Amino acid sequence: MKKLLLTCMMIVLVAALAACGGKDKKDSADEKSLILGATAGPYSEMLKKAIIPGLEEKGYKVELKEFSDYIQPNQALNNGEIDANLFQNTTYLDNVVKENNFELSRLIIVPTAPMGIFSNTFKSIDEIKDGSQITLPNDPVNAARALIVLQDEGLIEFDPNIELLKASEKDITVNEKNLKFVPIESGQLPRSVESTDLAAVPGNFALSAGMDLLDALALENMPDQYRNVVAVKTENLEKQFAKDIIEIVESEQFEKVIDEEFKGFGKPEWMQ
Template structure:
């Protein structure tokens, strides 16, 4: 499939699924304001437990969201995880009130597989997936049999395959759904690329052992890598990440207050300064995200038929 055709299909399929977004855990506590002890029993909750992956999403909570919610009388607790499995299970089991770490294709697949009653709430700034140098330092150095590490969960692995297709290192089969692409969908491995599948958190360290590494943005940032070091980034806005909550909480006042904090002018200013180069929520109405959504809208019905 030609690159431009795949990208159009990718954007269209993304919108058709209402896309735009992302085990071991480390418990931390964001500085919290005391809740109102005089609140009547049964009143709207005033303690919110967030779950994020380690790094940028946790920093957003600690730096901006907790202080904003404290002004409204909320106590905020933060639990940081080191993988993509436990946060959704912890949410469904009531250990968390909200998590922030995943894109919608992953959420949709995970909740279906585990029969979880959770749903997306709002989008958050997200570092794009990128291909970073390992033993080789430029795209021009790619050689026959080059090794590339990639995330091993299905939705992120599909993203990695789309990137390799865009680079011209592999060719995906005509008509493949880029949201669910797998090794079986590789029509031709033009460079005989050896794809090394690893847990996403291990990808930054893998660069010492492979020629190139495809690394999730949050793990790149949390390991001290810079987005500007990427040799190639995915152009699509289909994987801007979402928060997730229990379906029963989707109309709660506390969630409305959290959503307002993430979409406030103060948070936007912080994100633009601290997380330059990220992709931002579509509701912010900024840049290419809006253009990508418009293009996808024009061809969404075609993608739905794939």
């Protein structure tokens, strides 16, 4: 009985060790398999052309998952369905984390398509006539961005005591051209160029509509908190794949691809 019991214990021990060994091997393989998420459009293309090739050179097997809205990418990241995503700016990410108690963090800021002032009526800012109508985003954050571009171009002035990133039409103190502001849904802004004098179009919507950022009368000098970021689960910030993504984004090859394939994208401060 003792020999039989000893034999059984040995079999169980060997099986357990084999299982542990198999698990370690699987985990090791999983560390070289990544799923990256993005909304369809320029940032999905940035992953394809500027980040995934670098990861593959480092031995990773990478799958790209595209999403059709701005809700699912963070849910998938928080649930562990994907390893990183690229589609949102820091301000949006911070709000999502706060509202949903997600454990997500910014990994690195990337070049981002800026908002542009587009027009089929005027060829330059200097040509803008008195009483011109401009469409702009109807959400507060992007509306503030649009108004800041107009101030940077000398078309309006704000109360100097306001928090600029929360600026609204009511904070305008000088409007010498008597611009008429028409807030509309951001997705409709590219089409509005055909029916109005000016349109303030966020870069991602402009590109999705086939517009050329370099055709804009003016491009936004975007603060870093409005630039898009690669995000990961907070617990993965120090993982090797996260460090490798940072290394790739900070490389000369990455910047070369941005300069060649993503013309008009504004670069974050760390790249200046």
